Amino acid sequence: MRDTLGVLLAGGAGERLFPLTRDRAKPAVPFGGQYRIIDITLSNCINSGLRRIYIMTQYKALSLNRHIREGWGPVVANELGEFIEILPPMQRVSSNWYMGTADAVYQNIYSIGSEEPKHVLILSGDHIYKMNYGRMLQQHKDSGADVTLATLPISPDQVSQFGVVEIGRNSEVIGFVEKPKSTDIRSPFNPEMVDASMGIYIFNTDVLLPALMRDAEDPKSKHDFGHNILPGILGHCKMHAFNFVDENKQRALYWRDVGTLDAYYEANMDVASITPVFNLYDVSWPMRTRVRQYPPAKFVFGEPGRTGMAINSVISAGCIVSGAGVRNSVLSQNVRVNSYADVESSIIFSHVNIGRHCRIRRAIIDRDVHIPEGTVIGYDQNEDKKNYFVTPSGLTVVTRDYSLYEEPVSPDFMQGEQHWS
Numbered sequence: 001m002r003d004t005l006g007v008l009l010a011g012g013a014g015e016r017l018f019p020l021t022r023d024r025a026k027p028a029v030p031f032g033g034q035y036r037i038i039d040i041t042l043s044n045c046i047n048s049g050l051r052r053i054y055i056m057t058q059y060k061a062l063s064l065n066r067h068i069r070e071g072w073g074p075v076v077a078n079e080l081g082e083f084i085e086i087l088p089p090m091q092r093v094s095s096n097w098y099m100g101t102a103d104a105v106y107q108n109i110y111s112i113g114s115e116e117p118k119h120v121l122i123l124s125g126d127h128i129y130k131m132n133y134g135r136m137l138q139q140h141k142d143s144g145a146d147v148t149l150a151t152l153p154i155s156p157d158q159v160s161q162f163g164v165v166e167i168g169r170n171s172e173v174i175g176f177v178e179k180p181k182s183t184d185i186r187s188p189f190n191p192e193m194v195d196a197s198m199g200i201y202i203f204n205t206d207v208l209l210p211a212l213m214r215d216a217e218d219p220k221s222k223h224d225f226g227h228n229i230l231p232g233i234l235g236h237c238k239m240h241a242f243n244f245v246d247e248n249k250q251r252a253l254y255w256r257d258v259g260t261l262d263a264y265y266e267a268n269m270d271v272a273s274i275t276p277v278f279n280l281y282d283v284s285w286p287m288r289t290r291v292r293q294y295p296p297a298k299f300v301f302g303e304p305g306r307t308g309m310a311i312n313s314v315i316s317a318g319c320i321v322s323g324a325g326v327r328n329s330v331l332s333q334n335v336r337v338n339s340y341a342d343v344e345s346s347i348i349f350s351h352v353n354i355g356r357h358c359r360i361r362r363a364i365i366d367r368d369v370h371i372p373e374g375t376v377i378g379y380d381q382n383e384d385k386k387n388y389f390v391t392p393s394g395l396t397v398v399t400r401d402y403s404l405y406e407e408p409v410s411p412d413f414m415q416g417e418q419h420w421s
Helices: 037-047 062-075 101-106 109-115 133-143 156-161 205-216 225-233 261-272 381-387
Strands: 004-010 052-057 083-087 119-124 127-129 147-154 163-167 173-178 194-204 239-243 255-257 298-300 309-311 320-322 325-327 342-344 359-361 363-365 396-398
Touching: 004 037, 004 101, 004 109, 037 052, 037 062, 037 119, 037 127, 052 062, 052 109, 062 083, 101 109, 101 119, 101 205, 101 225, 109 205, 119 133, 119 205, 127 194, 133 147, 133 194, 133 239, 147 156, 147 163, 147 173, 147 225, 156 194, 173 225, 173 239, 194 205, 194 225, 205 225, 255 261, 359 363
Parallel strands: 004 052, 004 119, 052 083, 147 239, 298 320, 309 325, 325 342, 342 359, 363 396
Antiparallel strands: 119 194, 127 255, 147 194, 163 173, 163 194
């Protein structure tokens, strides 16, 4: 990996995750309690031995930038030429913001060239999966390819969401169509499936840079890898497919685009399940993140009807479940659930205080929200729609901007115990 530069695209606006992306970039959205979505891809990079990484940001990137600086800067050794560096739009070769995935890379062409990599690995910062990019790079070198695409099998009814790859002999790519309505192309490995692009590409640098420059000069281009770069060079260079090898070590391949609220919710609920498909506890493939100094999680009171407990849930550091019940849920750091409250099948972001006698079900509660005593969320969609954002599937999202939240809820206290923030 020493001759390879990673370019991680993290500048998407994430409209389908609104309102969670109203004040933060999509890759900065919390996942699995203590992580951010971007941590999954960055962990794959470090576990694969890739330690020269550019992260291209754009929209509402303050919290993302801070997370990278404080959580990922110490992971690499600058004195050894390693870095994880953020590249916002600098308008060095254009007066525009990033206009597409290819344009984002093109606008940083000087930064890429200054590192003189032999290969450039293009990644997305908003997918959940485990992958050793070293395996893909080894195939890329062994095959003598100019470009290698990572692919995974999908059902034919999903093709409108992906780039469809037609694979010939020896894994050579002979066709590529970006998000067709339908296709007759089938996988040579499974005739009932279609090979789809994962948005992970390895380019030889001497192929990538000229392709980016040609695309930048095309006024009709969308400046996108799937729509323009790959179809434009297909047939003019040697392009191969790499079949996704899942480091998650489960029977089914695990790759999730958590680009919608429902997909994001289901991925978190999987993490909280008894036997999650996506395993965060595999010490051979560790997931890294920014670690904050919080005290351990705590569960207090054991009286009948007032027992602090959590079942089938992820409870992060700093949480106090005080005489309340939490089931099938994910709690981020520094969450307080007060007496007689009930939280079920929900995702609670950090610094949330849930008052006494609250009932919360199938909800996502954004950070710094204080839920007043007796509040009911997730039991009546018509009532929820008066105050919150509700998806068509009935998932309720509670953010900080509702007048309902006027004063913080007074927390329970054990005798002699001081509250902390």
